[in-house]
Amino acid sequence: MQTYNLAVIPGDGIGVDVTAAAMTVIEATAQRHGFAVTSQQFDWSCAHYLETGAMMPEGGIDTLRTFDAILLGAVGWPETVPDAVSLHGLLLPIRKAFNQYANIRPHRLLPGVEGPLKAKDFDILCIRENTEGEYSGAGGRVHQGMANEVAVETAIFTRTGVERILRFAFDQARARRGHVTSVTKSNAQKHSMVFWDEMTRHVAQDYPDVTMAMMHVDAMAARMVMAPESLDVVVASNLFGDILTDLGAAIQGGLGFAASANICPDRSGPSMFEPVHGSAPDIAGRGIANPIAAIWSAAMMLDHLGEAAAAKAILTATETATGQGIGTRPGQQSTDDITTAILTALETQA
Numbered sequence: 001m002q003t004y005n006l007a008v009i010p011g012d013g014i015g016v017d018v019t020a021a022a023m024t025v026i027e028a029t030a031q032r033h034g035f036a037v038t039s040q041q042f043d044w045s046c047a048h049y050l051e052t053g054a055m056m057p058e059g060g061i062d063t064l065r066t067f068d069a070i071l072l073g074a075v076g077w078p079e080t081v082p083d084a085v086s087l088h089g090l091l092l093p094i095r096k097a098f099n100q101y102a103n104i105r106p107h108r109l110l111p112g113v114e115g116p117l118k119a120k121d122f123d124i125l126c127i128r129e130n131t132e133g134e135y136s137g138a139g140g141r142v143h144q145g146m147a148n149e150v151a152v153e154t155a156i157f158t159r160t161g162v163e164r165i166l167r168f169a170f171d172q173a174r175a176r177r178g179h180v181t182s183v184t185k186s187n188a189q190k191h192s193m194v195f196w197d198e199m200t201r202h203v204a205q206d207y208p209d210v211t212m213a214m215m216h217v218d219a220m221a222a223r224m225v226m227a228p229e230s231l232d233v234v235v236a237s238n239l240f241g242d243i244l245t246d247l248g249a250a251i252q253g254g255l256g257f258a259a260s261a262n263i264c265p266d267r268s269g270p271s272m273f274e275p276v277h278g279s280a281p282d283i284a285g286r287g288i289a290n291p292i293a294a295i296w297s298a299a300m301m302l303d304h305l306g307e308a309a310a311a312k313a314i315l316t317a318t319e320t321a322t323g324q325g326i327g328t329r330p331g332q333q334s335t336d337d338i339t340t341a342i343l344t345a346l347e348t349q350a
């Protein structure tokens, strides 16, 4: 029997609840679809940092390398550990170390979910560059605390990095409705984004069957609210993609519905699957986090591992549950109740 070995990093806050929910669903699905899952849980988190002085132990990346995939909840507990420490100590190094340069984030309304917009019939796939750009970590501060203090954050865009994410996006569009919108800001950013636009035009030449448009990120933010159904694949740099995918989450009913896959396309290392949302300190510990984003991310993981039927089964079961009004309104049902409804829908599938 095919067995997948998963590294599970629940992390902080509601990350713990939603990964537990996702694991229950994965295990139930595995039984029904004839594969097995083994997993090892890592308690790498802000609590771990406070105990040990590190978000993950030395050699943590090498430990993760041996797994087929990583399931992550959320990282960050700003009350005790600065975000710049926790995120640069765990989540961001994993994305970089395993060359998970393609971050896939789908935005559409599940049945029964109202969403804040009049538009209901949208299906956007955001492809976010995940390893460089504004998140390169280059820069520094001088004259700290002085009147002439300067902080510099250098965005680094390489030809390799930009070309591969654009190709990834155009490939995705081929398997969908054949349209890519490339997010830019070349009216203000005259180096990185002018280069991004040039690369977009260059790559588009190899995809005559895909239509392409370029849109400034500010206009894109408006478009996602005013006419989301006009969008198919949206490709964006690391920071622009980060911001637009929380907007995407909002139009699909909230962060509890937004799934995400950090893909290492050449499979030289494991890919990582996690909801778009964070640790949600405002609702943590109350058992009311929506697990659907994490469960949908788990489905993306099974799809990536080659278990397309199992992935589809999870998504269908989730749609059955939301179609019955389960999990569609914040706080109405508990994390456990939503998970149970999805498990029930899974078990009663033909």
Ligand code: NAD
Pocket: 014, 018, 073, 074, 075, 076, 077, 078, 083, 087, 091, 255, 256, 257, 274, 275, 276, 277, 278, 279, 280, 281, 282, 283, 288, 289, 290, 291, 293, 330
């Ligand atoms: P957040 O995503 O944690 O929360 C934003 C809002 O959305 C909150 O009101 C929260 O209650 C709500 N929310 C989020 N997920 C939900 C769910 N599943 N069900 C119901 N409501 C949900 O963003 P934040 O408050 O800016 O960040 C909190 C911490 O998480 C910070 O430390 C931040 O850096 C970190 N963070 C981590 C990740 C990650 O690990 N991938 C992502 C985003 C933020």
Ligand code: IPM
Pocket: 076, 087, 091, 242, 276, 278
């Ligand atoms: C996300 C998160 C992270 C990001 C943070 C927590 C560093 O917001 O996955 O969207 O910006 O990538």
Ligand code: MN
Pocket: 242, 243, 246, 276
């Ligand atoms: Mn984000």
